[in-house]
Amino acid sequence: MLQVEKISGKKVSDIVVEQIEEWIRSGSVQPGEKLPSVREMCELFDVGRSAVRDALTTLKGRGLVNVKHGEGTFVCHFDTAQLLPDILLVQKSDISKLYQVRKILEAGIAEMAALNATEKQLNIMEKELDELVNAKTLKGWEADYRFHLAIAEASGNEILVDLMDTVSTTTKKGIMACHRIILSDEKLSRDVAEQHIAIYESMKAKDPIKARKAMYNHLTYVEELLDNHLNESGD
Structure with missing residues (x-):
């Protein structure tokens, strides 16, 4: 409706x-x-x-x-990108700072979630993963954010969830900017989808080392993607 x-x-x-x-x-x-x-x-x-x-x-x-x-x-x-108001777009000066924080925070969260995730929490991750992988509109960024939030909640540490919430506004900007770029590029969309699948599979396998690595690699990829895009656009 x-x-x-x-x-x-x-x-x-x-x-x-x-x-x-x-x-x-x-x-x-x-x-x-x-x-x-x-x-x-x-x-x-x-x-x-x-x-x-x-x-x-x-x-x-x-x-x-x-x-x-x-x-x-x-x-x-x-191009749905033309609908994005400037306030929703991550600025070049924010990228390095944001992804430094996200890599430190979320790589550790992924490691803990791989050890502590319940079957119910894995099902929630799988649901969000399915939605973001199959998204055909910019709205896929919402499932992407919920996927990362579900991992934080699966860590079993409420303080980590609170820390995620502290940077949620800037994180959402970064995720939305990423989806803005990949929406019209099949290869980039596939790369990002495969990275999320790798994160989920490591959770399901309860492999904390792979989970940390998969999350770190994904966030590094997105950081470089955003940085390269802004360099090309002259921002």
């Missing part, structure tokens, strides 16, 4: 634009899918028809939707 917030205040059409972009960004509506009608969106957002029409005009100008007269408004096929 599409999630909306009632709208009030100035620049109503801009807020409608933001909410429709969030539908697209989150995968609630897919490329080629028809959006609700103008009348339906007026009811969903509790706004007038002019606000919805202005919002659709803006989205059309950005190449995100295509208005077909007599048929409706459809989501275009496009």
Whole structure:
């Protein structure tokens, strides 16, 4: 079901634009899918028809939707990266610091989780792993984050979980930025998927040494991926 917030205040059409972009960004509506009608969106957002029409005009100008007269408004096929607000993207200056912390913290967490994970916790990891490996939209980053969080919880140490939570905002930025890059590259997607599978398999085998190594290698790979991407983009 599409999630909306009632709208009030100035620049109503801009807020409608933001909410429709969030539908697209989150995968609630897919490329080629028809959006609700103008009348339906007026009811969903509790706004007038002019606000919805202005919002659709803006989205059309950005190449995100295509208005077909007599048929409706459809989501275009496009690079989902263009929907990411700057605040969600990890900055170049943050990468080294973030991944220093993540490698120190999560490699140790993986080692402990391999020793302590219960069958139920392994099932949770497997569920998140399946979702992130098969993700076809940017929303896969959420399963990726939950996979890493599930490993922390499986460590059996609440302080480690709290430490993960302390850096969660920056970690989420890094994971989302990673998925932004790999979404349109089959080889990179496969590499990252295989790394997560290796982490999970080491947990299932209760092999702490392999778990530490698999996690460290994965985080090093992502750090280099982000760094190279930002160097190429001139950030």
